[in-house]
Amino acid sequence: MILDVARVRSGYPALAEGFVHFDGAGGTQPAEPVIAAIAGAMRTAVSNRGTAHEPSRRSGEIVDAARSAVADLVGGDPGGVVFGPSATALTYLVARTLAPAWGPGDEVVVSRLDHDANVRPWVQAAETAGATVRWADVDLATGELPVAQYQDLIGPRTRLVAVTAASNAIGTMPSVRDIADLAHAAGAYVYVDGVHATAHRPTDVAALGADFYVTSAYKWSGPHYAAAIAEPAVWEPLRPAKLIPSPPNVPDRFEYGTLSFELLAGITAAVDYLAGLAGAEGDRRARVLASMAAATDHEDRLLDRLLAGLAAIDGVTVCPAGADRCPTVSFRVAGQTPAETARTLGEQGICVSHGDYYAVEYFEAAGLRASGGAARASLYHYNTADEVDRLVQALGRIST
Known part of the structure; x- marks a missing residue:
């Protein structure tokens, strides 16, 4: 099933403010019925x-x-x-x-x-x-x-x-x-x-x-x-x-x-x-499974787009992730602390996280925690390809 992202986004009142939310791993925006x-x-x-x-x-x-x-x-x-x-x-x-x-x-x-x-x-x-x-x-x-x-x-x-x-x-x-x-x-x-x-x-x-x-x-x-x-x-x-x-x-x-x-x-x-994201039929469990599968397909396409965009930017280093992964990417921009990167993006209305996000052991092992961890873009089913492009373009500007 295909996710109607425009319809989905209309169910989240906070999105009307115009911020780009790539901070879902820290908490998503609530849906209107909630x-x-x-x-x-x-x-x-x-x-x-x-x-x-x-x-x-x-x-x-x-x-x-x-x-x-x-x-x-x-x-x-x-x-x-x-x-x-x-x-x-x-x-x-x-x-x-x-x-x-x-x-x-x-x-x-x-x-x-x-x-x-x-x-x-x-x-x-x-x-x-x-x-x-x-x-x-x-x-x-x-x-x-x-x-x-x-x-x-x-x-x-x-x-x-x-x-x-x-x-x-x-x-x-x-x-x-x-x-x-x-x-x-x-x-x-x-x-x-x-x-x-x-x-x-x-x-x-x-x-x-x-x-x-x-x-x-x-x-x-x-x-x-x-x-x-x-x-x-x-x-x-x-x-x-x-x-x-x-x-x-x-x-x-x-x-x-x-x-x-x-x-x-x-x-x-x-x-x-x-359960209603994809318009599936059946009992709630069946509708949840169908809707989450549709959300996964959408998010994976956005993830591929984001990773390709980041790979094309000199000065951006992405933390490696496993072959089976969620749409969450940690990265660093050369010459900047993750906090500086997040703040610069935030000034453009693009919300990403920075630090260790309580993943203390990972960032200690990677040798990144003492220098600020990483910036993180976490996609969710209400994100769009245009938003991914906006993030990539912003990183392209600030990494030069």
């Missing part, structure tokens, strides 16, 4: 969850609808969708819940390709438990995360393997399933950071082999709220620290305090919006 759903939930009588009166029943319906929506987005079970304020907070929650079962001699495997939110919680939890941290390295020449190294990293004492589904720094999408198969053969959990990947590819957590999968709605047109997804049977034996009167059941016992009902309404609206 804004309306959040406002609608706040204008309607909603109480804390319960059954005594209509406003309390409404909040329960909002929560249930959001769990079903996220499950349709990633191919999970609604009963295994846990909400929280951010992917970082949810990962810390899972790490602190799992770590008491670890001890000296146990091992945790993390990667230098990952956002620090899928590194530091595990490193710190392992340190507290006395477990050993083992590191998977990036091939800096290719941008790949080689699977072969995991055969040596994973062993009988491995308790968890944390890996990203897509790098928020360079876009590389590792072979998560192959890594997961090795981890499962050793009896280890697999925790997958899907924050960057979910926005750019059709997602199936079971196909990935993820025991836990975390995603943030503001990376896919929604509000600033996150979800961790696992099968209910995976959550069931885990006992997080909790208040005595808070719900004991799964998934509620992993959610601290009162959920943000208005943001959950926005999450449901965001998934519904994504």
Whole structure:
């Protein structure tokens, strides 16, 4: 299916301001139905969850609808969708819940390709438990995360393997399933950071082999709220620290305090919006898959155009990325810090990111962090070929 980009763009009010948004990896603009759903939930009588009166029943319906929506987005079970304020907070929650079962001699495997939110919680939890941290390295020449190294990293004492589904720094999408198969053969959990990947590819957590999968709605047109997804049977034996009167059941016992009902309404609206991107038919899961496939095709064409344009500019160096990748490109302009490049582009209304974007280990390994990391252009399905050309032309001017 072909994406009608003009129609898609009309659904994002912020785009009317005229800025070119290549900062989707740091957060996309929200779709109009998301804004309306959040406002609608706040204008309607909603109480804390319960059954005594209509406003309390409404909040329960909002929560249930959001769990079903996220499950349709990633191919999970609604009963295994846990909400929280951010992917970082949810990962810390899972790490602190799992770590008491670890001890000296146990091992945790993390990667230098990952956002620090899928590194530091595990490193710190392992340190507290006395477990050993083992590191998977990036091939800096290719941008790949080689699977072969995991055969040596994973062993009988491995308790968890944390890996990203897509790098928020360079876009590389590792072979998560192959890594997961090795981890499962050793009896280890697999925790997958899907924050960057979910926005750019059709997602199936079971196909990935993820025991836990975390995603943030503001990376896919929604509000600033996150979800961790696992099968209910995976959550069931885990006992997080909790208040005595808070719900004991799964998934509620992993959610601290009162959920943000208005943001959950926005999450449901965001998934519904994504499901309608390509005008596909069928149930919501089928429409999501078709729409995300169409978005992927569009974004990949833009990525090819961007990479070709950057390759033609003397003085622009692109960080290598793997063969399977998201439409995210980090680069540097000779004679400029990444901050200077981003600021110059920003003065022309072109929004890119700069720094290490919390991909600390990657930029340390690449020797770039101390000098400012890189500038990053992250494409999304509302971007256009004309916008890509505008970025390339601007970089051509400032690199001379």
